[in-house]
Amino acid sequence: MSDTTSQRTEAFVRTDMLPEQAPPATQTGIIKWGRENLFSGVANSALTVFAFIAIYFILMSSMPWILNGVWNASSIRECRELLEGATGGCFAVLTERWNQLLFGFKYPNDEYWRPTLAFALLFIAVAPVMFYKYLPSKMLLFTGLYPFIAFWLIWGGPVLAPIFGLLGFVAGYLVWSRFVANSFAVGFFGAIAAALVTWWVGGIITNSVSAGDTLLSAVPSRDMGGFMLNLILGTVCVSLSLPLGIALALGRQSDMPIIKWICVVFIEFVRGVPLITLLFVANVVLAYFLPPGTTFDLILRVIIMITMFSSAYIAEVIRGALAALPRGQYEAADSLGLDYPQAMRLIILPQALKISIPGIVNVAVGLFKDTVLVSVISMFDLLGMIRGPILASTEWNGVYWELFGFASLLFFVVCYGISQYSQWLERELATDHR
């Protein structure tokens, strides 16, 4: 039928497809994208132009400074001579004071490999916790050993001390696993007693044996400094405050009024005061409350106070997660005949901790940033090193931007990395179907 029609009217019927034409220039590629995303209206265009101007000025003022930087000089005067009046950063301060920035100015030069190794091992220790789905759970054994290895590497001294520290935990665990089936209380307190006995015996043995040379020379705490100090404080305090925070959160949710109020008062008190006042306590007040004659390391006192501080915040995060669990979960645990420790261990906490991961990571990042506060009580962490020995030295007096920029960059890399991990983990743990 089509044939006849075409013959009769002699109309033109195209039998082959025309080649596709390119869309109009305004509807394709970067122009379309720009029109939609940058210049979709008067206000939007104005914003875009303003943003471009801002970027231009930022780049124009910072790029020459970065690109023209001097990396090899021994003082700011030499930097200026090399630059001959041109704009440029004096990054030589970073190369020249690299070790001071990272390790402080007292840590023995020959022993820098020890904290570096401890730092490298940290990744291996943390990996099985962070990526527990993808790594064999046997690696967790190393995570358990890591605190003792790291302590020995960084502080040095007799090797027996960390070994007995570890043995104490092992003894505690053995007692716990032996008795917990009968009674939680017996297992719990028995484990604590076993650990304490081991440490006491270990302390006596260590003191009597370690008279001679040691494999790694001991480094006193007051010699720690630089970014290493920030990392030590951050990791130690976060790991210590996790169990403490869980205990406080459970205590706050408890039915027992006295225990509940002890926890409430502790949490609200610590959350109500700034960290710096707690550091003042560590610096000047805590000594009054210790038995006469004892001298505590400043670093240890600071660790105690920062741990108290962050455990209160972590407790609040976990309390939120506990409250978010449906009541049915608690009732289901009860109806199975589980007692309180069993219900918490097997049903409630696994779920609550999963919900609270983003919050805990936030607290951890905040805590790590707060470790620079120790520079206020004259400890030489990264910021303390910059403001103290480096900027006060005659060679580098006046090199502000390079040093503060470096410090900001270090913290940014660590904190941004952690927060990206937390977002990834949240996606990983999401079991709901959206």
Add this chain to the structure above:
Amino acid sequence: MTTMTDPPQESFRLSMLLNDTRYRSYTFQFIALIVLVALFAYLGSNLVQNLRAAGLNISYEFLGEPAGYDINQRLIEYESQSSHWRAAIVGILNTLLVAFLACVTATILGVAAGVLRLSKNWLVSKLMAIYVEAFRNVPVLIWIIIIFTVMTAVLPSPRAFRGEDATSSMLLDSLAFTSQGVFVPGLVFGTGGLLVVLTLLASIAGMVFYGKYRTKKLYDEGKELPGWVGWAILIVPTILVYQAFSLTAGQVENRIIVPSEIAAADVSLEQFGERLVTDKTNINYCVVTDSTASALGKKMLLGLPAMELTNPDAVKMKSTRFFSMDDAKTAFAAGSCNMLVVPASEAANFASSVETGAVALATNVKDNAPIAFDTPYLANFRFTDGITVRGSLIALWFALAIYTGAFIAENVRAGIQAISKGQTEAAASLGLRPGRIMNLVVLPQALRVIIPPLISQYLNITKNSSLAIAVGYMDITGTLGGITLNQTGRAIECVLLLMLFYLVISLSISGVMNIYNNAVKLKER
């Protein structure tokens, strides 16, 4: 017939304390209490022993003793002979000042950044993302120190404002950014000045009420009242009151009083200025804080060619501040300052009453402004008068605002995104315009999500303001926890009071938050 049989009366056995859940909790609590009491007793006995060994005792008497140090940034009167308690109060006010400033600025920054981060403009939203990530992930203490470095090491010193080839100049002739701080004009209230301010406050209240009334009318009766009336309510009464005072009550001629050795009685102002230059007279100007004539007279003097600020050969001028006209007159008569502006009616009497001899010069200064600006000026090598905002305050203020603003931006973004898309679509299907959708549907719901974290950010600002000690801003941590602690050695008392202050602030803010949360909680069943 039914028989009720009581369950057999159980007798209490000692083992039930451990095995019976009804009694076990008492056992635990009793143990916890004993441990707690023992701990406190142990710490307390340590404290007593340590204090005895150090020959100290717990006492708060040091608060009444003279502090002996100066505080350069203060809101109330304070001198080094004031007590430690007074220094602490100055510190508290400084803490509240910087916390308030930072909260306001952080809210503005955070809301703007949060909304812009959701903008459809790709470039802007990416820029805001960079802002948020860059500032959230770097410790606030580093930001404070960076801005403080800019304020003290990068800005020019007042010396740079001086001389023929001055490298810096004042902004609008009234703002100076120097390494010693930022100098801004202060406000002086003359006759009726207070009334103008009160009128302005009342007008703001009136505008708010009108806005509410307008909305109510619109919703109840469907009538839309004109919007410009609100602005009229805000502006018109204030202008009227201001004009009324400047035209009537304060229309007073003023005279400059100077000692007779500086000028003759009948010289004009120009001649006076020339005379000052030739004689190289040093002027010590009496500033009276509640007299606008005094501020205007100073401005007129600074306008004289002889007073050219950038000229190193110009007349040297400094000012002395008095809180009342009578004080100023006494000081002038005693010779501790040599230039004073008084109303023309008193001028002749006052000039003749000064024993050393004084003359009154005619001026065009009229005390007819209810409110005047007290502008800062360069006196020798530093700026005086006006309001000094120290670099430490600015560093703390802006660092806290920018840092916390990044967190607030995230809260705002989360709050807006928490409103489901269905709400926006439902509003659009009702025919609302995008602006109305935001104002009437999305924001009221988003605020419920945004405000609780916002208030806890305010709390964070207040607590983080204690970092002032790193840049030497004298807040409560700098006075009570800093210099007072170091001078008196009363560590326990000082830290305890410091913690108490922050606790009171924190608990009252979280109390307010609880009240708010209960008020906006979704009312269900």
